[in-house]
Amino acid sequence: MDNSATTPVRKEVVEEMLPYMTENFGNPSSIYEIGKISKHAIDKARKKVADALGSEENEIYFTSGGTESDNWAIKGIAFANRSKGKHIITSSIEHHAVLHTCAWLEGQGFEVTYLPVDKYGIVSPEEVKKAIRDDTILISIMLANNEIGTIQPVEEIGKIAKESRIYFHTDAVQAIGHVPIDVNKMNIDLLSLSGHKFEGPKGCGALYIQKGTKIDTFLHGGAQERKRRAGTENVPAIVGLGKAIELATAEIEESNKTLLELRGRLVKGLLKIPKAHLNGHPTKRLANNVNITFEYIEGESLLLLLNAKGIFASTGSACNSFSLEPSHVLTACGVPHEIVHGSLRLSLGRMNSEQDVDRVLEAVPEIVQKLRNMSPLTPK
Amino acid sequence: MDNSATTPVRKEVVEEMLPYMTENFGNPSSIYEIGKISKHAIDKARKKVADALGSEENEIYFTSGGTESDNWAIKGIAFANRSKGKHIITSSIEHHAVLHTCAWLEGQGFEVTYLPVDKYGIVSPEEVKKAIRDDTILISIMLANNEIGTIQPVEEIGKIAKESRIYFHTDAVQAIGHVPIDVNKMNIDLLSLSGHKFEGPKGCGALYIQKGTKIDTFLHGGAQERKRRAGTENVPAIVGLGKAIELATAEIEESNKTLLELRGRLVKGLLKIPKAHLNGHPTKRLANNVNITFEYIEGESLLLLLNAKGIFASTGSACNSFSLEPSHVLTACGVPHEIVHGSLRLSLGRMNSEQDVDRVLEAVPEIVQKLRNMSPLTPK
């Protein structure tokens, strides 16, 4: 139940990809037949991504993943519009691909405002408005958060950005296949997505760039992607991403219905455990996301014990991160330090059933009890 | 015969990759079993790349391809060493991934010297030495050229860089599997490679960064690749790249022997056509590279007619490029404009046989004759 980290590649997707790994191996920039087959395959995939976002095909650029899309969007806008201004607005609960990029830009002379969020992890459009300066060139607010699943009022923020003629980027990596998207209606100028989050391949993502946007190239080199993103196209992965987004988008409604039921059952069951709290917003959240804190225990040990029972999850505990810092997202939501430690994220996928949920509901209370018995923090 | 553009993924490589697309799909940064399998697979691949370069494992970073590796190496060194200096030395026949990156950096206040080459496309180490300034921070000279196959005196240039305490980067994208590499012996600090040029997967490459090198992160985000290159690891592709470089390196000697014979036959046959000239160096060149100019004709039409006979090649003609500029490599070698137009690159691969060569030798003279009949430049 860790589908927000990565998903397996869907069988239908692998099947579409395979021929492009061996037979149809041409370089799409080549003149000849084999290259043409690759080029058509890429164009088809581009159309599918465009359809999923309500954009035009020539506004879609393939990248190596969500991280590159975020880096490109933010650095590309920053460097291209430096003469206009040096101020960027983002939120304190963005993915590190956004936050670390902004931090690096601060080292290059840019200034960044990291907006706070309320206890549900929601960015207030009012705060966005207030943060705008004369030299603001970019607002980057994610569509849905990867830890607590909170869905931001992106349409409103987009409107504010538009009115102030500031570029608006949204990291939609977690949203694809869960939240219906229309870049025009939502006033989005740039949008990042990543294939492996919706049963597509790893190492492939896309950036939507609205026509007319002033943005620097990020990967310089050959003339691929209409001269804006160099590098020999990863044809099989692009084909796979196209197929995956097509399937994921077509199934949003149906899948959300199932997921919401499973999520409801899961949350209800887990909240029966005493001293358990739901993180994030009760309703404005991804249908597949559950994030719960159990007081007095630490997340890594919880994960390990779940793992032993074949249940995969994730946590915001400091102990489970390379930096030994607790989740910046939960911290930003005002969750106290000790309590962040005991957070558990379960993210449901298409493959999960009611039985899976019940297995979790059986395992977690036992494990929580075991760890609480071990903890010096547990009240007698 | 266009193996320098891209190669099909080798069967053994696809077989190694497949399980990581479906069953072993874990996110290698995860704590749990499935993630561990991915992590071990990546470590194994990293070892294979390190072995192929004579480096240590923790000096290898996986990227999305040769373009990203080149961009990272050059921008990463430039930004991290800006306080030391702003001057970069490269050559005029580098791949666009290097040249366009340098051009962008010029826009950011850096200064770049583009060294000339001799008529064989060779950079003189003397010229490198002369170009060094007090504020030079990076020398980037490719190991082997993608158009004319010329192999540079990288070891000597590396030595000069080392003596002057300047970082030395080499684009080895075309060299892997053809030229034996030892980064220590060759005094290389940074080296770029790309999987799909040696029968590995597209969308995956690597950058070797010598321990202790001061370089900025290029893709900011998660803590992957020891916090230096963010983005969910493209596990199947990394596994495939590892396998492919292992095979390619093991077979260098044998493969070069076969290729040299085929190349000899091809060059000899093609030079029988009147007014045909070999571009690049007669011996200091990749064993798989043939680049020949036929006076009075234009390359795109040559390619199209070859294509109709099932022969795939490439050309330096302006008409076949998106920019309508003729090959910067051939131009830098002093080949006159009209003659650049008539260039033909054939790059041999493991799959090519003597029969393939003979098929080319039968087709080309006829086609050249046909086009010469059509050309107003052909002398009566």
Add this chain to the structure above:
Amino acid sequence: MDYSLKVMDHFSNPRNMGSIENSDGVGEVGNAKCGDIMKIYLKVENNRIADVKFQTFGCGAAIASSSMATEMIKGKTLEEAWKLSNKAVAEALDGLPPIKMHCSMLAEEAIHEAINDYLKKRGLETWDE
């Protein structure tokens, strides 16, 4: 390049390829963009193009444009031939990739040059674009 079947046909089997001895007008133009060259030979009878040949050093699109353009002006009056636009040539070829539109310009320009060469040889005033 995404060439239409018609382009490929005219490119592979070019019509009117070659030169005319004792032609009545010759036009040779170079392409500013890519450096390619086209030469058109005219045989004129009664103000009509009785015969036309071309020589081209250029890409597939340039060769196909030469072939198509010569077909299109054969038998036409000089005035009609003058009016042939590169767009009409491209359309007759079922379109050209955007980056290859300039190649069809070669044909239009070479025809204009050839007609003016004919007019000049006759001592007539040349025409303007």
Add this chain to the structure above:
Amino acid sequence: MDYSLKVMDHFSNPRNMGSIENSDGVGEVGNAKCGDIMKIYLKVENNRIADVKFQTFGCGAAIASSSMATEMIKGKTLEEAWKLSNKAVAEALDGLPPIKMHCSMLAEEAIHEAINDYLKKRGLETWDE
């Protein structure tokens, strides 16, 4: 995390887990790096550790270290127990991932605290690191 089998064993089946009523010494320390907490309870008889229990709020490595460290000092003299280093605990666990070495420090420090607590209660001078 790449935990050894021994870590996983001690983590899944921790030895000496719990508290001691009327203990002779208690040490509680927090980890500066990650904020985790460990508490050690000692029962001392004739300068020897007759019994020891732990409570830990921390990661797998912290729990396994607590379990292993308490096993290692049980029955030892206070001087011997004082000398137990976090490195020895980690080694006894067949190693810890580098980023997890600090977790074993919790055990060393909690034991020191508990011993000093015992000494203090006895009116003795406490020991220094």
